[in-house]
Amino acid sequence: MRITRTPAGLTQGSRTKGGIGESTLRPDGTLKVTGEFAYASDLWHEDMLWGFTLRSPHAHARIRSVDVSQALATPGVHAVMTHDDLPAATRYGLEIQDTPVLADGVVRHHGEPVALVAADHPETARRAAAKILVDYEQLPVVTDEESATAPGAPVLHPGRSDHHAGHVPHPNIVHRQPIVRGDAAAAKARTDVIVTGEYEMGMQDQAFLGPESGLAVPADDGGVDLYIATQWLHADLRQIAPVLGLPEEKVRMTLSGVGGAFGGREDLSMQAHACLLALHTGKPVKIVYNRFESFFGHVHRHPAKLRYEHGATRDGKLSYVKARIVLDGGAYASSSPAVVGNAASLSVGPYVVDDVDIEAVALYTNNPPCGAMRGFGAVQACFAYEAQMDKLAAELDLDPVEFRRRNAMSQGAVMPTGQVVDSPAPVAELLRCVKAMPLPPERQWETAGGSPDVRALPGGLSNTTHGEGVVRGVGYAVGIKNVGFSEGFDDYSTARVRLETVAGEPVATVHTAMAEVGQGGVTVHAQIARTELGVARVTIQPADTRVGSAGSTSASRQTYVTGGAVKHACEAVREKVFGLGRERFGSHHPAWATAELLLEGGKVTTDGGEVLASLADVLDGESVEAELEWRHRPTEPFDLRTGQGFGHVQYSFAAHRAVVEVDTELGLVKVVELACAQDVGKALNPLSVTGQIQGGTTQGLGLAVMEEIVVDPATAKVRNPSFTDYLIPTILDTPAIPVDILELADEHAPYGLRGIGEAPTLSSTPAVVAAIRQATGLPLRRVPVRPEHLTGT
Amino acid sequence: MRVTFTVNGRPQEADDVWEGESLLYVLRERLGLPGSKNACEQGECGSCTVRLDGVPVCACLVAAGQAEGREVGTVEGLADHAARRAGGTSADRARQWRPDPADTVELAPVQRAFIDAGAVQCGFCTPGLLVAADELLEHNPDPSDADIREALSGNLCRCTGYEKILDAVRLAAARAAEGD
Known part of the structure; x- marks a missing residue:
């Protein structure tokens, strides 16, 4: 099923083959499969x-x-x-x-x-x-909130003068962000059901496969x-x-x-x-880290301790949420302040709640530094609030999806920050989509021959029984992620686009400093240029600092912001081409002055399809170039006391349904299927969109059942810096991931698109854990879930 | 020491090899064949998978000296290897022709399938997966999903969630069957 509700008129320009909306193939694909791509x-x-x-x-x-x-x-x-x-x-x-x-x-x-x-x-x-x-x-080391803020605790950065130093309650707290809206205490008095929970998330590693590396070459000019x-x-x-x-x-x-990035x-x-x-x-x-060093060479996802209190009325409506989120930032700040802002502002999830009282902090400790990883503060919160939603549903004797539906936000809802969600927020629809997908057959290890195919059992070929103690569970979760840099950051991208004729054929060249890390930004830039300039051939220049900043390849922002910059630079080029055409041929045909002009198939045409001139004739050997910076609409910082403010430019939503089988005797989990539905606004490249969703979903699965950097609490030393002991999902651990894509346009964004990279990493983890809870009846307050949590040993 | 062996059908000689160097290091740093990747150098990720006398191995775990006198196949030789195996121009290879000059590189069917199925994102795991998948299809031209998962379970990918990798192997197998 695919729902497309892109309003007419959002897509400008031509319908050239290979433009936006098509699953064009990666321009770097051939080099990557032949081994010639230079990492x-x-x-x-x-x-x-x-x-x-x-x-x-x-x-x-x-x-x-x-x-x-x-x-x-x-x-x-x-x-x-x-x-x-x-x-x-x-x-x-x-x-x-x-x-x-x-x-x-x-x-x-x-x-x-x-x-x-x-x-x-x-x-x-x-x-x-x-x-x-x-x-x-x-x-002496400090490793958690208690030790970091105890009387006499060593202050890791004495004499702080950074802009958060003045408002934090302790010098070992990097940043603190409260979100206070309505009156949670008064709402509590009107509440029928209250559930509390304490949750914990281990330290996840980005585990990109291409190790940190680079080559520095001294130059004659001293540079x-x-x-x-x-x-x-x-x-x-x-x-x-x-x-x-x-x-x-x-x-x-x-x-x-x-070779991959994911924030690291x-x-x-x-x-x-x-x-x-x-x-x-x-x-x-040249410096190339090996895997051991890579585990020390980059920041990780913040481990977190989260305490939540949710109230609801008997009719299944959330009445208030109180939460305290403690993120361990480790020894240096990295992006901890922004992670705090995200965790706080997205702490309630995609639900309507008028009365909230939230506090998020990040600590300085002697643990490994933590910073950006896909999901960026929203992952930690989503694990906890979705566990709470299941707990409340159980208390109210409501179906977990139905309870979520009753509280799901939609366009026009007000965030705990006071920000109005001013584009589609199809939360209930996404849950409906994943729920409607057919369930995978039960007991797939059973074969006609009688002996089980143990490959389909938890544990696979080794460590497995014949399915005697295996129980199935199904779990749901949905999440909300911001897109782009937030809290008043001047988030812009630069693009330079040139149009010229090469051997009689028009060629567009796109130059940005966007880091292609595997996400497919280069594919999308070429598609945008084809759509906007009506040419078949597009050259993507290598990214470098000879062109202005393209911002970060993070926060799900590149297609939105650098894609937006490429689109606007193309539009500027197009206008220049029309100007040249009017100069050269305007006197030949009145349509040059009166008609809406288009660039299509290497020709200037009227919107009625009449060809006015070929691009080659208009350019006549000249090249037309435009370079510009493009910004999304501005955001503003969160108030340091109340957390109120228009902090995020766009929100992104995904929902998951997890089906798991748990061997309760061995404590082993097999995720049988992990279905995802996501609103992407507009799928510029559906193949890449699906790939992003499946990849993000799998990283969430890893966090749910296997991935954790284990830090010794006594010494703060990392105990498992290798792929032998830090496990990421293999192809055997990863189930089928059916994907349902919604395209509800955000009218503020180029082509109506929505940043997609992170949302699927949020709800994947809580959905898997909800399914394990349903299968086993265990409370499971910590991820990753380990065998001992399941067997009680 | 000097190591003499065959890489992708061509005799190669590496001089001044330190005894501790891996086959992976010699391929990448001494023979100019960086296609085999260095994601973990611990034998856990499969990104350096090459074939040693036809058998898939992690090149990072093979001491360079162990390759003496043997045949090594890497991702760089995959297209040639597939062409020799096919014994001529297959239907699939004929279909690979593209008017864009950037796309006229000779590719093995499994390489083409990885591109077409969207199995490549950052691409760092791709060379190892291609060598492993090609070896699978060589002895099992019609693998079940369970077969594919088992054969590729030693190759980590962090970007794709493996769905499109499964698609690619299925696609390569289907195209080969169609071309028969």
Whole structure:
């Protein structure tokens, strides 16, 4: 089933083949299947050195001394750098510059970079780093709210001067955001049913497959060229240049192939380090993390503890919600403040509640730093509020979907922030869609021959019974995610579009700094250019810093914002073409002046279809170019006391139905099917949209039943930095994921589209856990759900 | 040490190989074949899957010296390998022709299917999956979904949720059956 309600007139331009709405194929697909696509870790340069990072074995320690002499004396080693060798700024950060480039006398988390080595072979660099003698004095660690805010707790960042320092209740709290609306206490007095719950989410890793890597090449002008896998070239640039003591124009960045991101490449990893070594040695330097190092090399999803209290009336209407969300930001701020804003403002979910009292905080601890990961604060909240919705439904003896339907928001609803949801919010419809899908057959392991196909059982080929203790459960969840950067951030993208004739054929060239990380932005840009300019051939230029910022490939924003910039740049080019045409041919035909003109099939036509001139004749050898910045409508910060404000530009919704089978004796879960319905506004590329939804859904499944970075609470050290012990879903763990796509246009967005990347990661996790609860009757307040939670052992 | 072996049907020689180097490192850094990927270097993700005398292995877990005198097949040789196996121009290869010059690269049917089915997103897992899927289809031209899942269970993908990868293998199998 597909519902299309895109209002007429939203799609401008032509209907050229390969335009928006078609499942055109990736322009980089051929290179990616032949192995020729150059990822950042594939780069090579003559005379290149390999960089390696020495990291702290302790979560909190004072560095008494560092002796690099043995490392420097190792044959093949060209340089060793510590904090003392830094030429300029010594700290960086996305929002708060609190992260040392190399440890400055103190390490605050396990794996913090302490020193750099450059050598002619990666193994030489690794062995030399092991010869660096660091004398550590271990310090007590803070690992949770209690220890971080206890009297006498070590303050991790004394003397804070950042813009959140003034309003937080304790210096180990990065940011605090309350949301207060209505009168929750008064509403409680009118409430029939109250449920409370405490929930916990472990630390999830983005686990992108392409490790952090890049190549820095020193240039003759004293600058550096950096080829890098990142999510936002210009944000990197803004942080790297001060560290190198160079003006931004001397740090030239080009995007290399990016092997996935999911938020984990928003912060710097090895960018500044490679440039420092390259400028120090005068030689090209490549740094490639291995998987072990990657677990320390990027921020993770905030683990969270959430306490919720929901009230409802006997007729199944939510009366109030109180919540307290504590996010563990780890040692450095990263994007914790924005994650707090999201968790707080989206804490109630896609439901109508007039009276709310919410508080979200992020902590500084000695745990690994946490920041952006797909879902960004909304994932943690969704797990908790959806568990609460099921609990309330059970208390009220209502079907969980029916209870959600009675409280589902729709267009015009008011968020707890006071913001009116001013585009479609088909929450009830999405739930109806997933509920209406046929259920997968039961006991699929049973075969005609009698012996079970154990591959279809929880546990698969090993660790499995023959299905004796297997029970089935079905669970539902729905979520709400903001799209784009929020809270007053100037969120814009730049696009440069050129139209010219090459060998008699019109060709459009699109140049942006958008980081293609696998999501398919390059596919969509070409589609937009075809639609708007009516040409078949589009060239996508490599992303680099020779063009203005395209913002981050995160917050589900790239198709909306950089796509919007490409669309508007194309429109500007189109107007210039019409201008040229009027100049050259206007006197030949009155329609040039009077008719609505279109660019279609390489020709200028009237809206009635009459051909006025070929594009080649209009251009006559000239090229037409436009470059512009495009912004979505502005947002505003949340009030620091009440959380009120027009904080988000757009909302995105998805719902899931999970069907699970649980072996209650072995504590094993098999997700049998994970159906998703999502409103995408307008599917610019339906194949890619489905791929995003299935991929996001699977990451939510991983969080539900297997994925967690385990941090020892006594030492704050990471215990499982490998794919042997940090498990992500394999093809055997991942079920069929049927997808239902709704297209309800948002009139504020280009083509009516809605950012889609994150919403499916939200409701997937609570749907799976709801299904396990239904199968087992267990309360299950923590994810990932582990075998011992199911067997009670 | 020097390692002499065959890669994608061509004799190769790597000099000054340190004893600790993996086959993956030699392919990527010494022979200029970076198609096999370095996602975990722990034998867990399958992104470096190559064929060693026809058997799929994680190249990161094979010491370079172990490849001495043997035949290695990587993603870069997949199209040639498929063409030799087919013994000529198959219907599928004929259908691959595209007017766009960027699309006229010779591809193995499984490579074409991965593109067409949308099984490629970031693409980092793709080379390993292609080698594994090609090997599966070589000995099992009509695999069930359970067969596909079992054969590809050693290859992690973080982007797609695997649905489109299943689609791609089914598509490659269906096209091969149609072309028979």
